[in-house]
Amino acid sequence: MKKVILFLIDSMMPEVLEQCIAAKQAPGLQFLMERGQYISDCVTVFPTMTASIDCSLITGVYPDRHKVPGLVWYDPEQKKMVNYINGSLPVQRIGLSHCAGNVLFDLNERHLSRDVKTIHEILEENKLVSGSINVIAHRGHKQHKVHMPPVLDAATGFKLNEKVSGPTIMSLGTLVRPELFRPITWNFAQSMMESYGINDTYAIDVLIEVLKSGKQPHFTLVYLPDNDHKLHKSPHEAVSHLAKVDQELARFLDSFETWEQALERNVILLISDHGQTVIGQSKDHNISLDTLLNHFSIHRLGAELTDDVDVIICNNERMTYLYPVGKHTIETEVVEAVTQDPRIDLIAWREGEQVVVRRGGGDKTLRFWKNGSCTDIYGVAWGMEGDMSVLELQEDGGKILFSSYPDAFSRLYGSLFSQSCPVVVLTAAPGYQFLSELSPTHLGGGSHGSLHKQDSLIPLLIAGASNRFDVPARLIDVLSFILQELGVAVPASQAPR
Ligand SMILES: [Zn+2]
Known part of the structure; x- marks a missing residue:
C-alpha cells in the first residue's frame, strides 16, 4: 500500500x-500537477482562519460539529476569550501563558x-500509523512531552509542562x-x-528525516x-512567495532517487487553508468596531x-x-448598530434553528434552515425564505447554486452553530478588514477570514492516487x-448529515 x-x-x-507554474517558477508543483488531478475551486471552511480550518481538515466536518469556532472566540463557560495567537500585541495584553x-x-x-x-x-485505531508535522490541530492517541524553550518557559510562568496528545510521529517545531x-x-x-521551527524549512527537514x-x-x-x-x-509578490515554497517541496522530492519514485511510493496531496484579499491603503479600509459599537460597553482585552x-x-x-x-x-x-455600514459585507445570526443573513448598508434579509425542500450542489437539504440576492444565490430546478459565497449555507451554519450562546457574525467587504483593540492590521497588505470566494476558494492537487476526488470539492471531503x-472506512461519527 502506498503512503x-x-x-x-x-x-x-x-x-x-x-501563474507560478506558467512562469516556470514552480517545477515541483508543476511535476505534481502534470501527473495528477488539479481542482482550482475547492471550498474551505468559514471563518477562513487556520485554526478552525485545520480542525475541519483532520475531522472532515465543519465547526458546528468540531466546535472550534475560529482563531479568536469567546468561551462563555470559562468567561474568557480564546486566542490561538493572532499577533504579539493582543497576546501580550491577554497574556502569553493564556x-x-x-x-x-x-x-x-x-x-x-x-x-x-x-x-x-x-x-x-485501525492499526495504521499517523504523523503530524507542525500542525496546531493534532489530537491523537499518543502523549508527547512539550519541551518549552527556556525563554518561553520563563515567560509562560513554567505552567506549560503538560503533555500534548498527537499521532505516533509528532512534530511541533522544536517544542x-x-x-x-x-x-x-x-x-x-x-x-x-524562526518561530522555533514552525516554518517551511524545518517542516521539510523533519519530513525528510522521517522518510x-x-x-x-x-x-x-x-x-x-x-x-x-x-x-x-x-x-503583490505572491508568485515569488509561492516559488519559495516550491523550493522546499523540491527538496522533499529530491530526497528520492527520482521524483517519479516519490509518486511510486506515495500519494501526494497539496491543499491550502484559505486565500487572501488585498486590503486598501487608506485608513477607512479598517472598519473600526469600537466606533460602530460606541453605544455599547465593550469588553477590554485582558x-x-x-x-x-x-x-x-x-x-x-x-x-x-x-x-x-x-x-x-x-x-x-447589536445587528442594528452595525447594519448601516456598507463596508460590512454580511451580518448573520441565529434565530432558533434558523440562520438570518443581512447585507451591510441594506435591509434585505434571507433566512435559511436545515432539512427543507431545496438541495445545494453538495447534496445538503435546506429551506429558505427572503431575498436570495443577499448571498447572490441562484436556484435551478430546486437546486441551490452559489457564486460569490461558495457553499454559503453549510459554512455560515457551521460557524453560527459552533456555539450555543448568542453571537453575531460579521464579514468585511472585499478590500476591508475589521479593527478592534490591538488587532493586527494589514492596510495595503493581505488579509482573510471572510465568506467571500476570494478568501474561500483554494487549490487541491492530488498525484499518485488510485481514486479521483469527487467534484465539486470541499476541504472537509x-x-x-x-x-x-x-x-x-469513514467512522459513523464523521458520516455526512
Ligand atoms: Zn494569515
Whole structure:
C-alpha cells in the first residue's frame, strides 16, 4: 500500500499557483500537477482562519460539529476569550501563558469536540500509523512531552509542562520532536527568530528525516506556514512567495532517487487553508468596531469580564464574532448598530434553528434552515425564505447554486452553530478588514477570514492516487478521500448529515 502525504500550504491561491507554474517558477508543483488531478475551486471552511480550518481538515466536518469556532472566540463557560495567537500585541495584553495554553493544549484537548475523531485517531485505531508535522490541530492517541524553550518557559510562568496528545510521529517545531533514530541536525530554522521551527524549512527537514528513518507513517500531514506571513506583508509578490515554497517541496522530492519514485511510493496531496484579499491603503479600509459599537460597553482585552460589559469583540481579521452579553443578550440590538455600514459585507445570526443573513448598508434579509425542500450542489437539504440576492444565490430546478459565497449555507451554519450562546457574525467587504483593540492590521497588505470566494476558494492537487476526488470539492471531503486511499472506512461519527 502506498503512503499518503498531505501538504497544507497556508494561503496558497489557485490563480497564484497557475501563474507560478506558467512562469516556470514552480517545477515541483508543476511535476505534481502534470501527473495528477488539479481542482482550482475547492471550498474551505468559514471563518477562513487556520485554526478552525485545520480542525475541519483532520475531522472532515465543519465547526458546528468540531466546535472550534475560529482563531479568536469567546468561551462563555470559562468567561474568557480564546486566542490561538493572532499577533504579539493582543497576546501580550491577554497574556502569553493564556494564549500559549490555548493553542498548545486547550485547542486539542478541550475545545476540539470528542464527538468527532481526528484522522490520526481513526487511522491508529485501525492499526495504521499517523504523523503530524507542525500542525496546531493534532489530537491523537499518543502523549508527547512539550519541551518549552527556556525563554518561553520563563515567560509562560513554567505552567506549560503538560503533555500534548498527537499521532505516533509528532512534530511541533522544536517544542515536540518526533522519536526518530537520530535528532534533526540543528540549523537556524530552529531558532527563536524562526518561530522555533514552525516554518517551511524545518517542516521539510523533519519530513525528510522521517522518510530516511524508515519510520514513515501511513499518513503524514505537513504544515507549511511561510507563504501566509509573506502574503500578509506583500500580496503583490505572491508568485515569488509561492516559488519559495516550491523550493522546499523540491527538496522533499529530491530526497528520492527520482521524483517519479516519490509518486511510486506515495500519494501526494497539496491543499491550502484559505486565500487572501488585498486590503486598501487608506485608513477607512479598517472598519473600526469600537466606533460602530460606541453605544455599547465593550469588553477590554485582558480585563475581568464584569456585569457592565455589553459586547465582546472577537476579531478574526475579515470576519468578527460579536457576543452580546449582560443586558444586551438580544442579537438584534447589536445587528442594528452595525447594519448601516456598507463596508460590512454580511451580518448573520441565529434565530432558533434558523440562520438570518443581512447585507451591510441594506435591509434585505434571507433566512435559511436545515432539512427543507431545496438541495445545494453538495447534496445538503435546506429551506429558505427572503431575498436570495443577499448571498447572490441562484436556484435551478430546486437546486441551490452559489457564486460569490461558495457553499454559503453549510459554512455560515457551521460557524453560527459552533456555539450555543448568542453571537453575531460579521464579514468585511472585499478590500476591508475589521479593527478592534490591538488587532493586527494589514492596510495595503493581505488579509482573510471572510465568506467571500476570494478568501474561500483554494487549490487541491492530488498525484499518485488510485481514486479521483469527487467534484465539486470541499476541504472537509479530504478526510474521506485519504481514508479511502488507505482502505479505512469513514467512522459513523464523521458520516455526512
Ligand atoms: Zn494569515
